[in-house]
Amino acid sequence: MRLFDFSRAPNPRRVRMFLAEKGMEIPRVPVNLYRMEQLSPEFLAINPGGTVPVLELDDGTRLTECLAICHYLESVQPEPRLFGQGAKGEALVLMWNNIVEAEGIPSAAEVLRNLSPGFRDRVFPGTVDYPQLPALVQRGAIRTQQFFDRMQARLAESPFLAGEAFSFADITLLATVDFAKWVEIDATHDRPAVARWYASVKSRPSVGA
Numbered sequence: 570m571r572l573f574d575f576s577r578a579p580n581p582r583r584v585r586m587f588l589a590e591k592g593m594e595i596p597r598v599p600v601n602l603y604r605m606e607q608l609s610p611e612f613l614a615i616n617p618g619g620t621v622p623v624l625e626l627d628d629g630t631r632l633t634e635c636l637a638i639c640h641y642l643e644s645v646q647p648e649p650r651l652f653g654q655g656a657k658g659e660a661l662v663l664m665w666n667n668i669v670e671a672e673g674i675p676s677a678a679e680v681l682r683n684l685s686p687g688f689r690d691r692v693f694p695g696t697v698d699y700p701q702l703p704a705l706v707q708r709g710a711i712r713t714q715q716f717f718d719r720m721q722a723r724l725a726e727s728p729f730l731a732g733e734a735f736s737f738a739d740i741t742l743l744a745t746v747d748f749a750k751w752v753e754i755d756a757t758h759d760r761p762a763v764a765r766w767y768a769s770v771k772s773r774p775s776v777g778a
């Protein structure tokens with residue numbers, strides 16, 4: 570196996586954290602997004618979607634999408650469990666992970682990608698360019714704050730996002746909280762349950778992976 574990776578990007582970080590939690594090490598191939606290597610013909614031959622992470626299996630199969638990659642890794646090395654225990658536990662991890670992926674990451678990305686000069690015409694990953702729309706910066710910021718309010722409500726009733734145990738959903742939320750800092754949105758501000766959760770997750774050795 571090998572992982573196509575970029576150290577500064579939030580989605581590859583999710584896979585690196587997952588691997589670290591599992592105690593797994595696999596070779597990494599850097600793809601420098603700052604130098605637009607994701608759009609090189611060589612990398613598009615690996616992932617036509619032009620995104621990292623990509624996990625290449627020993628038989629040449631290439632997996633994109635953090636959820637699929639981490640689910641695969643969980644199957645090959647089940648312990649420690651990061652996708653929950655039993656039908657209900659697994660469903661809760663998938664549910665909360667999807668809420669973060671569908672609501673949290675895109676909201677913060679809406680701010681960054683419509684604001685930063687570095688993302689000019691790069692509002693979405695992939696080979697098609699779209700222009701920035703400045704009005705989306707404010708809308709994205711409001712959506713991001715609303716999303717973190719929802720996380721506050723959930724974490725006020727549960728130690729971790731999907732319940733009693735740390736899971737893949739927490740990895741996705743941690744990446745999102747740190748990603749939101751890029752646009753100066755502090756998820757922990759005035760949200761004591763998010764702050765308590767963040768301090769706990771931040772103390773895990775995998776966080777620096």
Ligand SMILES: N[C@@H](CCC(=O)N[C@@H](CS)C(=O)NCC(=O)O)C(=O)O
Pocket residue numbers: 578579580581602607619620621622633634635636691693694695
């Ligand atoms: N849904 C994908 C998202 C992958 C993604 O958007 N990755 C970003 C880095 S965090 C990327 O490759 N961006 C390339 C670009 O912006 O052109 C996943 O779960 O892996």
